[in-house]
Amino acid sequence: MYLRHQTRPVKVGNLVIGGSDEVIIQSMCTTKTADVEATVAEILRLEEAGCQVVRVTVNNDEAADAIKEIKKRIHIPLVADIHFNYKLALKAIENGIDKVRINPGNIGKREKVEAVVKACKEKGIPIRIGVNAGSLENHLLEKYGYPTADAMVESALFHIGILEELDFHDIIVSLKASDVPMAIEAYGKAAQVIPYPLHLGITEAGTLHAGTIKSSAGIGALLSMGIGSTVRISLSADPVEEVKVARELLKTFGLITNAATLVSCPTCGRLDIDLFSIANEVEEYISKIKVPIKVSVLGCAVNGPGEAREADIGIAGARGEGLLFRYGKMIRKVPEEIMVEELKKEIDAIVVAYEAT
Ligand code: SF4
Numbered sequence: 001m002y003l004r005h006q007t008r009p010v011k012v013g014n015l016v017i018g019g020s021d022e023v024i025i026q027s028m029c030t031t032k033t034a035d036v037e038a039t040v041a042e043i044l045r046l047e048e049a050g051c052q053v054v055r056v057t058v059n060n061d062e063a064a065d066a067i068k069e070i071k072k073r074i075h076i077p078l079v080a081d082i083h084f085n086y087k088l089a090l091k092a093i094e095n096g097i098d099k100v101r102i103n104p105g106n107i108g109k110r111e112k113v114e115a116v117v118k119a120c121k122e123k124g125i126p127i128r129i130g131v132n133a134g135s136l137e138n139h140l141l142e143k144y145g146y147p148t149a150d151a152m153v154e155s156a157l158f159h160i161g162i163l164e165e166l167d168f169h170d171i172i173v174s175l176k177a178s179d180v181p182m183a184i185e186a187y188g189k190a191a192q193v194i195p196y197p198l199h200l201g202i203t204e205a206g207t208l209h210a211g212t213i214k215s216s217a218g219i220g221a222l223l224s225m226g227i228g229s230t231v232r233i234s235l236s237a238d239p240v241e242e243v244k245v246a247r248e249l250l251k252t253f254g255l256i257t258n259a260a261t262l263v264s265c266p267t268c269g270r271l272d273i274d275l276f277s278i279a280n281e282v283e284e285y286i287s288k289i290k291v292p293i294k295v296s297v298l299g300c301a302v303n304g305p306g307e308a309r310e311a312d313i314g315i316a317g318a319r320g321e322g323l324l325f326r327y328g329k330m331i332r333k334v335p336e337e338i339m340v341e342e343l344k345k346e347i348d349a350i351v352v353a354y355e356a357t
Pocket of ligand 1: 269
């Protein structure tokens with residue numbers, strides 16, 4: 001378990017972000033927010049995958065109006081992503097949004113910022129300040145010449161200052177860049193001077209494969225330093241994949257306790273079974289399990305059981321059969337045709353036993 005830098009706790013709907021070692025998983029809808037059916041369907045899929053907070057774009061009145069109906073049909077806090085337009089922020093707040101992502105320095109006149117802050121205060125809604133290396137304020141680009149980690153932190157402090165002047169402190173901050181070293185530096189510096197929870201993300205990280213690697217490198221480095229209270233993996237892919245990657249990443253650092261882990265071998269010349277498809281099938285099967293068990297799928301019995309000694313349950317392939325083993329000790333042999341089904345039964349039994357304790 002990698003302990004967090006302590007920050008101010010900020011309430012978002014029925015969750016608290018910051019102030020503890022928990023790291024909350026977020027994602028963002030790809031649907032048109034005004035299309036309530038499609039948006040709700042996507043959010044329900046995200047919930048099932050383990051998403052804890054979901055953001056939707058609120059870029060027009062129809063999107064802001066849709067929030068009321070969407071909120072009735074989902075079970076996790078909903079965040080409105082708003083750029084510049086304070087009236088949309090007010091409408092989203094009125095319609096029951098749980099958090100607003102808006103940069104106060106971009107709203108415009110003081111009265112408009114005050115109106116948003118007042119509405120948030122009245123409803124107990126936090127604001128996320130989203131600094132992005134690609135859209136820094138002109139005065140910072142003039143000062144620094146180009147986007148830098150220091151410019152990003154200064155931008156965050158600028159927006160935070162506006163809210164603090166209005167005695168508003170339910171703030172969450174992100175400092176996203178697609179340049180991984182810059183993002184790590186920006187978040188690292190921000191963690192030293194910003195007392196609010198940090199929302200981690202590597203923006204525009206890319207496709208499922210490349211984006212997962214970039215996000216894991218950047219966010220993983222920060223998590224290992226105890227930085228970050230909430231994460232969003234940004235992928236050019238189904239957002240459910242973002243949640244899966246986030247869960248896997250948090251598991252790596254012991255920051256998630258309600259998920260099963262798969263151990264599987266890379267295979268070698270000793271392999272006698274179709275391990276890749278078995279591993280994928282088992283991974284899919286355990287992805288919905290909400291208890292911290294470890295399952296191993298190994299190509300052979302020579303090194304397998306020993307290599308997965310920590311696993312609660314596992315299977316090792318042999319010619320025409322599978323060897324089921326628990327904590328590295330074989331419990332029985334099963335024919336190859338039914339070995340995955342037998343493994344699933346054993347997994348179910350362990351989950352039931354775990355839930356009963
Ligand atoms: Fe090779 Fe067996 Fe190790 Fe898999 S478990 S890598 S098949 S020796």
